[in-house]
Amino acid sequence: MDFQDSERGAALRRELRDLVRSAMPREYLGAFTTDPRDLELAQNFCKLLADKGQLTPAWPVEYGGAASSPWEQAIMREEMWAHFEPRGAQYMGVNWVGPAIMRFGTEAQRAEHLERIARGQVIWCQGFSEPEAGSDLASLRTAAVADGDGWRVRGQKIWTSYATMADWCFLLARTSRGDKKHHGITVFLVPMDRPGIRVVPIKAMVGPHHLNEVYFDDVVVTREDVLGEVDQGWSIVREALAFERVGIARYARCDRLLNLAPVMLADRWDALPAELKQRWAKALVHTRQARLLAYRVIEKQETGTVDPADAAAYRIVATQVDQEVAEVLMDMIEERAVGAGDAARLFERAVDDHWRYAQAATVASGSIEVQRMLLSRTLLGAK
Amino acid sequence: MKTELSAEALELEQVVEAALRKAGGFELVRQAEAGEPSGTVRTLLAEIGVWELRPRESAVDGEAAAAVCRAAGRFALPYPVAQRLAGDPESGVDAVAVVPLPSPRINLADVDPALSWFALDGRGRRAPVVSTGARVGSKLGALACPVELGEWSGDGGLTPLALTLPCWVLLGMVDEALRMTRRHLLDRQQFGRPLATFQALQFQLADTAAQLQGFEELAKYTLWSVLSGQPGAATDAVALRMSALETAEAVFRTGHQMFGAMGFCDETDLSWLSRHSQPIRRLPWGRSQTQARLLETVESVPLASLFTDTGEDLLVTGT
Numbered sequence: 001m002d003f004q005d006s007e008r009g010a011a012l013r014r015e016l017r018d019l020v021r022s023a024m025p026r027e028y029l030g031a032f033t034t035d036p037r038d039l040e041l042a043q044n045f046c047k048l049l050a051d052k053g054q055l056t057p058a059w060p061v062e063y064g065g066a067a068s069s070p071w072e073q074a075i076m077r078e079e080m081w082a083h084f085e086p087r088g089a090q091y092m093g094v095n096w097v098g099p100a101i102m103r104f105g106t107e108a109q110r111a112e113h114l115e116r117i118a119r120g121q122v123i124w125c126q127g128f129s130e131p132e133a134g135s136d137l138a139s140l141r142t143a144a145v146a147d148g149d150g151w152r153v154r155g156q157k158i159w160t161s162y163a164t165m166a167d168w169c170f171l172l173a174r175t176s177r178g179d180k181k182h183h184g185i186t187v188f189l190v191p192m193d194r195p196g197i198r199v200v201p202i203k204a205m206v207g208p209h210h211l212n213e214v215y216f217d218d219v220v221v222t223r224e225d226v227l228g229e230v231d232q233g234w235s236i237v238r239e240a241l242a243f244e245r246v247g248i249a250r251y252a253r254c255d256r257l258l259n260l261a262p263v264m265l266a267d268r269w270d271a272l273p274a275e276l277k278q279r280w281a282k283a284l285v286h287t288r289q290a291r292l293l294a295y296r297v298i299e300k301q302e303t304g305t306v307d308p309a310d311a312a313a314y315r316i317v318a319t320q321v322d323q324e325v326a327e328v329l330m331d332m333i334e335e336r337a338v339g340a341g342d343a344a345r346l347f348e349r350a351v352d353d354h355w356r357y358a359q360a361a362t363v364a365s366g367s368i369e370v371q372r373m374l375l376s377r378t379l380l381g382a383k
Numbered sequence: 384m385k386t387e388l389s390a391e392a393l394e395l396e397q398v399v400e401a402a403l404r405k406a407g408g409f410e411l412v413r414q415a416e417a418g419e420p421s422g423t424v425r426t427l428l429a430e431i432g433v434w435e436l437r438p439r440e441s442a443v444d445g446e447a448a449a450a451v452c453r454a455a456g457r458f459a460l461p462y463p464v465a466q467r468l469a470g471d472p473e474s475g476v477d478a479v480a481v482v483p484l485p486s487p488r489i490n491l492a493d494v495d496p497a498l499s500w501f502a503l504d505g506r507g508r509r510a511p512v513v514s515t516g517a518r519v520g521s522k523l524g525a526l527a528c529p530v531e532l533g534e535w536s537g538d539g540g541l542t543p544l545a546l547t548l549p550c551w552v553l554l555g556m557v558d559e560a561l562r563m564t565r566r567h568l569l570d571r572q573q574f575g576r577p578l579a580t581f582q583a584l585q586f587q588l589a590d591t592a593a594q595l596q597g598f599e600e601l602a603k604y605t606l607w608s609v610l611s612g613q614p615g616a617a618t619d620a621v622a623l624r625m626s627a628l629e630t631a632e633a634v635f636r637t638g639h640q641m642f643g644a645m646g647f648c649d650e651t652d653l654s655w656l657s658r659h660s661q662p663i664r665r666l667p668w669g670r671s672q673t674q675a676r677l678l679e680t681v682e683s684v685p686l687a688s689l690f691t692d693t694g695e696d697l698l699v700t701g702t
Contacts, residue, residue: 001446001607002385009384017695026701071384078689083697256690263693274678281678284686285601285622291689292386292600293593299386316593343698350698369586376585379565379592 003295009075016054016079023048024086026346029353031088032162032209039165042088046120049087056094056118063102063110064118070298078252084350089162089209091248093117093124097170100240101189104228109189113168125192127157127171127214128237134159135367137172138181138234142216144173144188150222151175153188153196156215163199163212166192173216176231185233188225195219206356246297246311247365250318250358251290254325257347257354258284261332264347276331283321283328290318309378312371319361319368326351326358386603388446395431396450400457402427408458409652412659415461416525421494424462433464438544438610439471445544445610449551449602456555459659461526463491465548467498471541479545481505481667482530490662492528493518502532503545505667505676509538523661543609546620547602549663550627554602556660557634561595563653564588564638567645584641591637598630608687615687618680625677628670631660 005013023045031042049055050064058073059065068076080087087094098117101109116122133140142155153173163169169190176184190197196219202211228236258280262269269277293314300306329351362368403411406427415421428434428451438445448468455464466478466489477498480489487502492515500512516529568579568588578584605623609616635657639646646653668676685691693699 001388001603002611003604003607004384006384021695021697021700024697026697082690252689255688256696259685259688259690259693260696260698263696263699274675277682278674278678281681281686282625282674284681284688285625285677286597288604288622288686288688289597289601289626292604293597295384295386296596296600299384312589313593313596316590317597343701346698372586372589375589375592379588380568380579380585 005075006071009071012072013075013079016076019045019048020079020083020086024083026343028084028086029346029350030084030207032207034208039088042086042090043120045086046088046090050118050120053118055087055090055120056098059098059102059114059118063098063114070301074246074249074294074298077246077249081249082252082256084253084353087120089123089165090117090120092126092162092170093122096240097124097126100170100187100236101227103239104187104236108224109227113189122167123162123165124168124170125160125163125166125212125214127160127169127173127190129159130156131158135370137237138185140172140174140185142171142173144175144186144221146175147220150220150225153190153216153219153221156213158202158211158213160199160212160214161210163192163214164201164209168192169197169214170227171216171221172233172237173221178231182234184231185237186230187227187233187236188221189227190219190221190225206360207353241366242308246294246314249291249294250322250361251287251294253354254283254287254322255291257329257350258287258325260347261329264344265332272332276328279328280332283325286317286321286324290314290321293317307378309375312374312378315366315371316368316375319371322358322361326355330355386600388450388603389443391443392446392450395447396454398431399428399433399451399454402431403454403458403460409655412459412461412655413649415494421462424460425495428462428464434467436468438468438548442607442610445606449548449606452548452551453555453558456552457559459556459656460552461491461659462494463489463498465552466491466500466545469541469545469548470501471539474539475499476501476541479503479509479541481542481545482532483667483672487530487532488519488524488527488666489515489530490524490527490666492530494526500530501541502530503538503542504535505542505546507538507542508535509541510535523658524665525658527662527666543616543620546624547605547609550602550623551606553627553631553660553663554599556656556663557595557598557631560634560638560653560656561588561592563651563656564591564634564641567642578641587637587640591633594630594633598626601626613687615684618677618684618686621673621677621680622686624668625670625673628664628673631664632670635660 031039046055053066056065057068057076061067101113130140144151144153169192171188171190172185174184175186178184196217198215200213204211297310297314333348333351433451436444436448438448452465463478466480470476470479479501482502501509503509510532512530513533514531519527571578601623605619608619638653642653645651
C-alpha cells in the first residue's frame with residue numbers, strides 16, 4: 001500500500017496552490033456573492049486553468065482536456081474545493097454537461113459547446129428539479145408540447161443553481177407519456193436568453209445565486225436542441241450523473257479549515273473547553289476517513305470495478321462529516337475565541353460560509369436518503 | 384496511491400480463515416471459555432507460517448500480519464495473535480500489549496504461558512510482565528488477566544504497531560458481525576415479509592456499513608503509516624483506535640437490535656463476537672480515554688492531512 005500522491009500528483013498539487021495564491025485574493029470565499037467582482041475573479045481563474053488544459057482535466061486532449069488520471073482529477077477537486085472553488089460556476093459544465101455532449105451530442109453540438117466549456121467561456125445550469133419532483137426526479141412535469149417541427153416548453157424548474165448567471169440550460173422536459181415515468185423525458189440544450197425563460201432568484205441562507213426558480217413560458221425548442229434521442233433523456237441523465245462518482249471533495253475544505261483553527265485562534269486555543277477540542281480532533285479523523293472513502297472509489301474507478309454502493313457509502317460519510325465539522329468550527333468561533341485581526345475575521349467568515357453551505361450537503365446532488373437506498377440495495381440485493 | 388492490501392496478504396488471510404473454520408471456527412472460543420488449552424490454535428498458525436512473519440522488518444509481512452489479525456477476529460479467536468505479531472521476537476519480546484495503568488490487565492495473557500510478554504504504557508515506555516494473575520472471569524472479560532510488571536524502560540518504538548494490530552482483530556469482528564446481520568435481515572420474516580424490506584432497517588444497515596467502510600480504509604491507511612514509519616504514525620495509531628471503538632459500538636448495536644433476542648443467545652455467533660469484542664474495546668482505553676489521548680497526541684504531532692502545513696496558507700500569509 002502507498003497513500004502518498006505520485007510525483008506527478010504532488011507537482012500538480014503544488015502548481016494549483018501556487019496558482020490560487022497568485023491569482024486569488026485572500027478575501028475570496030466563492031463566486032456566489034453580491035459582489036460581481038467575485039464572479040469575475042472566478043472567470044479569470046478559469047481562463048488561467050483553461051490555458052493549461054486544466055479546466056477540463058478529465059477530457060480527451062482533442063476536446064481541450066488533459067486526459068489526466070482519476071487521481072489527478074481528485075487532486076484538482078480537492079484543491080479547488082478547499083480554496084472555495086475558484087472555478088466558480090464552471091463545475092457543472094466541466095464535470096458532466098461536457099462529457100454528456102461528448103457522448104450523446106451531434107457533431108454540431110460538440111462543435112458549438114465543447115470548446116467553449118473547455119475554455120471556461122460559458123456557464124451552465126441544470127433544469128432538473130421541480131416543485132413536485134425533487135429526489136423523485138422522473139416525476140417531472142415540465143412539458144415540451146409538439147408544435148410544428150419542434151416543441152413549446154411550459155413549466156417550472158426550481159432550486160436551479162447559477163441560473164442567474166448561466167448562459168445555457170441542460171433542460172429535462174417531458175415529450176411524451178410512456179408506461180413508466182422514466183419514459184418520455186427528453187434532454188434539451190437551451191440558451192438562457194431564449195424568449196420565454198424567466199429566472200427568479202430565491203433568497204436563502206446559503207447565499208445569493210445558489211437557488212432560483214426558472215419559468216418556461218412557451219419556450220420554442222427544435223430538433224437541433226435535443227441531446228441524444230427524443231424520449232430517451234432518462235438514460236442520458238443516469239449516465240451523465242455517473243460521470244461524477246465522487247462529486248464535490250467536501251472533505252478537503254473541512255481539512256483546511258480544521259487545520260487552520262488552532263492557527264487562527266492562536267493563544268485563545270488553550271482556553272477552549274477540552275470537550276470542544278476533542279470534538280475537533282475527532283472531526284480531523286472523520287475527515288480523513290471521508291477522504292479515504294473517496295480514494296477507495298477512485299481506486300476502483302481506475303480498475304473499472306466501481307459500484308454505485310461505493311460512491312453512496314462515501315457520500316453518506318462525507319456529507320455528514322461536512323456538517324460535523326461545520327458544527328465544531330461554529331462552536332469555536334461562537335465562543336468568540338477567534339481574534340480581531342483581518343485573518344481572524346476572514347476565518348470567521350469562511351466558517352460562517354462553510355456552515356451555511358454544509359446544511360445542504362445531505363440534500364444536494366442526491367439526498368442522503370437516496371444514498372442509503374443505493375447502498376442498502378447492494379447490501380441486501382443478494383444473499 | 385495504492386489503497387489495497389497486497390495480493391499475498393489477502394491470500395494468507397483466506398488460508399488462515401479457512402484453516403480456522405476447519406478447526407472448528409467459533410467452537411474454539413467456546414472451548415477456551417470452558418478452560419480448554421489453546422495449543423491447537425498456536426500449532427495451526429505455526430503450520431501456516433504466521434509466526435515467521437516479521438512486520439517490524441518488512442512491510443509485506445506487516446500487511447500479511449494485519450490480514451491474519453482480521454481473519455482471527457472473524458472467529459473471536461481466543462489467542463493473542465495481534466500481540467504476538469506486534470512483538471519483536473529477535474529482541475526477546477514475544478508478545479506486547481498496551482495496558483491501562485495503574486491496574487494493568489492484558490486480554491489472553493495466560494493462554495500461552497511460554498510467551499515472554501511486555502506491557503506498554505502508550506507514552507513511550509515498556510515493562511516486562513513478571514507474573515500473571517488469575518483470569519478476571521467476568522462474562523465480558525472472560526479471558527482477561529491482571530498482570531504484574533517489572534521495571535519500565537523506553538518502548539523502542541513498539542507502541543504504534545501494538546495499537547494498530549488489535550484494531551485489525553476488531554475489524555474482523557465487526558465485518559463478520561455486519562455480514563451476519565445482513566444475512567439475518569434477508570432470512571428473518573416478520574409481518575409476512577423479510578426484515579430486509581423494512582426501510583428503517585435498510586437505512587440503519589446502510590449507515591452502519593458506511594461507517595464500517597470508513598474504519599476499514601482508515602485501518603489500511605494507518606497500517607501503511609506505521610509500517611512505513613511516517614512521522615505521524617503514533618498519532619495515526621491512536622486515531623485508528625478511536626475509529627475502531629466508535630465503529631464497534633455502532634456495528635454491535637445495529638447487530639443486536641436487528642437480531643432481537645436471538646442475538647443474545649450463545650447459539651448465535653453474534654453473541655460470541657459481541658462479548659469477546661469487549662476486552663479489546665475497553666483495554667487499554669475506552670472511548671473517553673482514547674479521545675483524550677487523541678487530542679493530546681494531535682496537539683503534539685499533527686494528524687497528517689492535505690492541509691496540515693498551514694505555513695503558506697492564503698488565509699495565514701495574506702498573499
